[in-house]
Amino acid sequence: MRRHRCNQVVRSDSETESESDAETMRCLSCKEEYAARDAGTCKECYEEAGETEEELKREIEDLKAKVAFLRFWSPLDHAHRGSPTSPGPVFPDVVLVAYDDGSPGLPPVPVPAHKAVLVNRSPVFKAMLENEMEESRSGTIKISDVSYDALRAFVNYLYTAEAWLDEQMACDLLVLAEKYHVKHLKGFCEKFLVSKLNWDNSLLTYAFAHQHGAKLVLDAALSLITDNMDKLTKKEEYMELVEKDPRLVVEIYEAYLSKQVNTAVHKDT
Amino acid sequence: MRRHRCNQVVRSDSETESESDAETMRCLSCKEEYAARDAGTCKECYEEAGETEEELKREIEDLKAKVAFLRFWSPLDHAHRGSPTSPGPVFPDVVLVAYDDGSPGLPPVPVPAHKAVLVNRSPVFKAMLENEMEESRSGTIKISDVSYDALRAFVNYLYTAEAWLDEQMACDLLVLAEKYHVKHLKGFCEKFLVSKLNWDNSLLTYAFAHQHGAKLVLDAALSLITDNMDKLTKKEEYMELVEKDPRLVVEIYEAYLSKQVNTAVHKDT
Incomplete structure (x- = not known):
């Protein structure tokens, strides 16, 4: 077994090394052994990625210091x-x-x-x-x-x-x-509202986003609603919205239809 | 050759696959093949690192937007x-x-x-x-x-x-x-001066940094000077500095001595 030509994994200069040394790959990050099908990167790319990460972290530190300076x-x-x-x-x-x-x-x-x-x-x-x-x-x-x-x-x-x-x-x-x-504040609030979006508040959030042109929130709410159309008409707020602002309800159905068409096209191709 | 037990590299479920598929490792980043000794990370760690990089980049974008907002x-x-x-x-x-x-x-x-x-x-x-x-x-x-x-x-x-x-x-x-x-500005200027440091301007930069408590510049200049002690006394600015502010020259020699001692200790251990 000492010199079977396994593949590139066996080092050309490893004849004097023990088999396990020559043939085992150990991940430099998690230190676990891994098999060829679980290969991620070569050493060079691993080191480059590490440098990139360090650079990004330095940039973050610099930007944080800048924010602290500019902040009133x-x-x-x-x-x-x-x-x-x-x-x-x-x-x-x-x-x-x-x-x-x-x-x-x-x-x-x-x-x-x-x-x-x-x-x-x-x-x-x-x-x-x-x-x-x-x-x-x-x-x-x-x-x-x-x-x-x-x-x-x-x-x-x-x-x-x-x-x-x-x-x-x-x-x-x-x-x-x-x-x-104040665009920056609007984006800040939108991200927060998207993070708090759930089925219970989806219709009210949708109506609010519509009223105030909050596109990020609107899209997220519409996506959640159209994923749950079977439950929509049973919602209390649904009937209220039909009464109060039926155009918004129409837009939900339009979005649902458009999603169905897109999904169908996607499946065909 | 089909079922020799090479090591973890040969997949246990790869009997029907061609040998090259089962045994070749290809770096997911640079797409080159690599050998075991050049192994970097496993796939899982590679993917995690990718996510981390994406997160860091998003954080940078957020911070840049914050700077743009706070900037006057x-x-x-x-x-x-x-x-x-x-x-x-x-x-x-x-x-x-x-x-x-x-x-x-x-x-x-x-x-x-x-x-x-x-x-x-x-x-x-x-x-x-x-x-x-x-x-x-x-x-x-x-x-x-x-x-x-x-x-x-x-x-x-x-x-x-x-x-x-x-x-x-x-x-x-x-x-x-x-x-x-204004600390932030001082750091900004210091980084710039360090980037422009060279042998020609090293002594003047050192004296300037000393006068204005610019520690980052001072350390960089002192390190450059003590790495080139053989050329120091031939510099025109050297004699000027001895005349004008000999204590600064003494500090250079002290730093040089301390560096020599440290190097010696390092070699011994």
Whole structure:
């Protein structure tokens, strides 16, 4: 058995080595032995892949440092960090107010901000503040149909690109992001809503996504719904949607039909 | 030859397959055949590594989008984008002036900025502007020993985390970064200077790095110099440095000695 020509696996220079040494392949990553049919990469490619991974990780570290540098303290954070007697000025030059947030009686709490930041993050604020409109003169931007908490989180996101989300907050912020054309925030909320999508909330999410042009959420919801058409008409929200906005229901059926046609074509080819 | 038990490489279920199929390993990455001694990973680890790489790339895309969102237009960019008759207000509330930039006669050109940005990026500006010092009251920050171009690039970096560097600009910005404690910029300049390090500029770079506490550059320069001790005393800048700052020369010899000792210990073990 010492010199049968097995295949390339047997080393040409291995005559003096033991058979097991010459013929065993051990994965450099998991350290397990493996057979030819389970071969992944050669050593050279393995090492290259390792270098690529290291490079990508370095790039990530660099980008994280850049984010940390560019990220603002929010003027809200700052007010909380300072002592009550000396919160420290942060030079805000504008306030945002949730002027009909539904809490009766109490005057709305203004959210301080900087025109320069608002203008930089949102083309709508830019047009509003650079064109000497009422908001620019008064230094007060009134925002309707929003809670104080959502407005605060919205302003905070403009400074930090961060937000703590639950489903309600993601919907509230998505609406604000759409209204003020803050694309990055809209994408952030959309990803969150897609991650929370399930059969129970699929129809409501679909209708919400439709109303606010959230394409990522819309596609995900539509895909989930059309995968479960047998259960659709039994859903409580289905009848409500037929009543309230039948065009949306039509679009579901259209998507289902188109999916069926595509599947048929796919099978034929 | 059909059923010799070669090793794990021969599939137990491969009796009907041709020998070459069963026994050849082909790298999934470069598609070349390879021998056992050149084995890298098994298939499972190869696929996992591929997924990891995809994940890292997605993370990079997300971080890049975040940087693009957090990045400011610089107030300088903006002035250039607007038309000359209507540059568009960007609400600057402070100007920086290079007040002795060496150009005689002409009044210095102020560089507009926002207090909120300066305070956010530099603890020195923060102390200066939040504590009702002269600069805060007057809205003018005078900066000495700097050219208008470097000051402009400095302010631009505070908004964008970007700068176009040559060696002179990297040195100028490093000095400003050190003075105003802008760590991210200092690191950016240090990396650039290390990439430009060579034998010709090694001594000057070493002295510069020493003067401005640029540790990354200092270590790289010292390593290059101590690798070429035989040529050191022949350098023109060497004699100049001995004259001007002999302690720095002593540190080079100390580093060389310490390197020799370490190498000896390493050899012994």
